[in-house]
Amino acid sequence: MLAASVVRRALLLCWLAAPRPARPEPLFHSRDRSDLEPAPLRRAQPIADPVAAQRFLSKYGWAAAPPGPGPRAASPHAPRVGPRAPALAEAVRRFQKVNALPASGRLDAATLAAMNRPRCGVPDTRPLPPPAPGPPPSRLPRPARPKRFLRPPPPPPPGGPQPEVAAPRGGTRAFAKRTLSWRLLGEGASGQLAVDEQRHILRLAFRMWSEVMPLDFREDLAAPGAAVDIKLGFGRGRHLGCPRVFDGSGQEFAHAWRLGDIHFDDDEHFTPPTSDTGISLLKVAVHEIGHVLGLPHTYRTGSIMQPNYIPQEPVFELDWSDRKAVQKLYGSCEGSFDTAFDWIRKERNQHGAVMMRFSTYFFRNSWYWLYENRNNRTRYGDPIQILRGWHGIPTQNIDAFVHLWTWRRDERYFFKGNQYWRYDSDKDQAYTEDEQGRSYPKLISEGFPGIPSPLDTAFYDRRKQLIYFFKESLVFAFDVNRNQVLDSYPMKITEVFPGIEPENHPFRNIDSAYYSYAHNAIFFFKGNAYWKVVSDRDRQQHSWLPSNGLFPKQSISERWFDICDVHTSTLNM
Ligand SMILES: [Ca+2]
Numbered sequence: 001m002l003a004a005s006v007v008r009r010a011l012l013l014c015w016l017a018a019p020r021p022a023r024p025e026p027l028f029h030s031r032d033r034s035d036l037e038p039a040p041l042r043r044a045q046p047i048a049d050p051v052a053a054q055r056f057l058s059k060y061g062w063a064a065a066p067p068g069p070g071p072r073a074a075s076p077h078a079p080r081v082g083p084r085a086p087a088l089a090e091a092v093r094r095f096q097k098v099n100a101l102p103a104s105g106r107l108d109a110a111t112l113a114a115m116n117r118p119r120c121g122v123p124d125t126r127p128l129p130p131p132a133p134g135p136p137p138s139r140l141p142r143p144a145r146p147k148r149f150l151r152p153p154p155p156p157p158p159g160g161p162q163p164e165v166a167a168p169r170g171g172t173r174a175f176a177k178r179t180l181s182w183r184l185l186g187e188g189a190s191g192q193l194a195v196d197e198q199r200h201i202l203r204l205a206f207r208m209w210s211e212v213m214p215l216d217f218r219e220d221l222a223a224p225g226a227a228v229d230i231k232l233g234f235g236r237g238r239h240l241g242c243p244r245v246f247d248g249s250g251q252e253f254a255h256a257w258r259l260g261d262i263h264f265d266d267d268e269h270f271t272p273p274t275s276d277t278g279i280s281l282l283k284v285a286v287h288e289i290g291h292v293l294g295l296p297h298t299y300r301t302g303s304i305m306q307p308n309y310i311p312q313e314p315v316f317e318l319d320w321s322d323r324k325a326v327q328k329l330y331g332s333c334e335g336s337f338d339t340a341f342d343w344i345r346k347e348r349n350q351h352g353a354v355m356m357r358f359s360t361y362f363f364r365n366s367w368y369w370l371y372e373n374r375n376n377r378t379r380y381g382d383p384i385q386i387l388r389g390w391h392g393i394p395t396q397n398i399d400a401f402v403h404l405w406t407w408r409r410d411e412r413y414f415f416k417g418n419q420y421w422r423y424d425s426d427k428d429q430a431y432t433e434d435e436q437g438r439s440y441p442k443l444i445s446e447g448f449p450g451i452p453s454p455l456d457t458a459f460y461d462r463r464k465q466l467i468y469f470f471k472e473s474l475v476f477a478f479d480v481n482r483n484q485v486l487d488s489y490p491m492k493i494t495e496v497f498p499g500i501e502p503e504n505h506p507f508r509n510i511d512s513a514y515y516s517y518a519h520n521a522i523f524f525f526k527g528n529a530y531w532k533v534v535s536d537r538d539r540q541q542h543s544w545l546p547s548n549g550l551f552p553k554q555s556i557s558e559r560w561f562d563i564c565d566v567h568t569s570t571l572n573m
C-alpha cells in the first residue's frame with residue numbers, strides 16, 4: 001500500500017512537472033488512467049411511473065413533451081406535471097406495437113421493462129427512407145418492407161438541441177465529402193478499455209460502413225479539432241460540453257449528432273467484440289455512426305439501426321437492409337478493376353466425390369475482394385491486401401490472370417508488365433521455378449511467343465483452347481497446344497467481339513475480360529461499365545445475335561454489389 005502510494009505521488013509530481021500544453025491535449029497517446037480513482041457508478045433512474053414514462057416517450061419521439069415550462073420540464077427540479085392521459089395512452093400504444101407488446105395503452109410491467117432496456121439516445125421520430133430499387137441477393141430472405149409506424153407530432157426539444165437524424169433534404173447527401181476524418185477525443189477516452197483498444201474498435205466500426213458504401217473514413221490525430229468531421233468521446237452524466245446529460249448505468253448508452261459527434265455513456269459496461277458480456281462497443285459505435293451518416297432508427301430484425309441494444313451475435317455484420325439504406329443516401333460503390341477471375345478448385349464432398357468449386361476475385365491496386373455469387377455481395381471483411389492473401393506475385397496493379405485448363409494442363413498465371421508468374425494452387429504460393437529449373441517470373445515474350453506486353457487483360461476460352469490476350473485495340477488468340485498466336489491474329493477487338501450496337505463498345509484498353517462460371521458468360525470490364533459477350537445459350541434463344549457480340553454496356557455496380565474500397569489505413573483489419 002505504502003509503495004503504491006509513493007509511486008502514485010511520484011507519478012503525480014512527474015505530471016505536475018511536465019510542460020502543460022497551451023491548448024487542451026489534442027491526442028491521448030497512451031495516457032495511463034490507472035491512478036485515477038473511478039467515481040462511484042451512477043445508476044439510471046428506473047422508469048416506473050407515468051411521469052417517468054411520459055418523459056421517456058417525449059424524449060425519444062413517441063409523444064409531445066408534457067405541458068410545462070418548456071426546456072426545464074426535463075429537469076428534476078421542475079414542477080411535476082401530470083401527463084395527459086389520452087395522449088399518453090396513445091403514445092404508449094404506438095410504443096407497444098413496435099415492441100411486439102399487446103397495444104393496451106397501459107403502462108404494465110412488460111411495457112415499463114421495454115422502456116428500461118438499454119437504448120440509443122437518438123429519438124425514434126423518423127420513418128425509414130423507402131427501400132432501394134434492385135433485387136435482393138438470390139438466396140437471402142427478402143427483408144420485410146419497413147412499416148411506417150411512427151406518426152407522433154414533432155416534439156419540442158425538452159433540454160436544448162436533440163441529437164437527431166434528419167433525412168437529407170431533396171436527396172442531397174448527408175456528407176458531400178468522400179473521405180471523412182474522425183478522432184477519439186483525448187479528454188473523452190473511456191476509463192474501461194485501453195485507449196488503443198478503443199481506437200481499434202472505432203476504426204473497425206468505421207471500416208464496416210466503408211465496406212458497403214462509397215465513403216472512406218480516416219482517423220485524424222493531427223488536424224485542429226474543428227477540422228475533424230466526427231469526434232467521439234465517452235462521458236458520465238454531464239459530459240464533454242454536451243447539452244444532453246447521460247443517465248448513469250442502464251437505459252441510454254450513447255447518442256449521436258447528425259453529421260457530427262458521438263458520445264458514449266461511460267457508466268455503461270462497454271466491452272470488446274470478443275466479450276459476451278456487457279455492451280459491445282463495436283455494435284454501439286456502428287449504430288451511432290449510422291446516425292451520423294443520416295440513418296434513422298428502424299425496428300427491423302437484423303438491422304443495426306434498431307434503437308435497443310441487441311446482445312452480441314457470434315458474427316456481427318451489416319445486413320442487407322442497412323447496406324441498402326446507406327446506399328440510398330450515398331450511392332453504391334463504383335470503380336475500375338485491374339483484373340477479375342474465377343478460381344476453380346477441386347474439393348471432395350462428404351461422399352468422397354470430387355466437386356468443382358470456384359471463388360470469384362476482383363483485384364484493384366494492392367487489394368482484392370472475394371465475391372460471394374450465391375449471396376450477391378463481397379465477403380464481409382474484404383477488401384484485404386494482395387500480399388496477405390496471395391504469396392509470391394506482385395503486390396499491386398496486376399494486369400491479367402489466366403487459368404489454362406485442358407485435359408492435361410491445369411495452370412494459373414498472373415501477368416504484370418513484361419513478366420508472368422505461375423501460381424501453385426495446392427501450396428497457395430507462386431512457383432519459384434518450372435519443371436526444368438528455370439526461375440519465375442518469366443518474360444511473356446518467352447512463355448507466350450508473339451504476345452506483346454504489358455497486357456491490358458486476358459482470358460482462357462476452354463472450349464476453343466485459346467487464350468485471348470488484349471492490348472489497346474487489338475486481341476491476340478493464342479493456341480495453347482501449338483504455343484503460338486493463330487495465323488489471322490492480332491485482330492481488332494471490334495472484329496472478333498463486335499458490338500450489337502456498333503458504337504456501344506469499349507473499343508480499346510479493356511480493364512478485364514472475365515469468364516464467370518456463375519453467369520456462364522464472358523464479361524468485358526472498362527471503368528465502371530461492363531459488356532456481356534453473347535454466349536451460345538444467348539444465340540440458341542436469339543439466333544440473330546452475332547457470335548461473340550457485345551450486349552450494350554451496363555454498370556458493374558448493378559450486377560456485382562458492394563465492392564467497396566476502404567481507407568488504406570484500415571486495409572489490414
Ligand atoms: Ca446510461
Ligand SMILES: [Ca+2]
Nearest residue numbers: 338399456511
Ligand atoms: Ca487489367
Ligand SMILES: [Zn+2]
Nearest residue numbers: 120121122307
Ligand atoms: Zn440510435
Ligand SMILES: [Zn+2]
Nearest residue numbers: 242244255263
Ligand atoms: Zn453528449
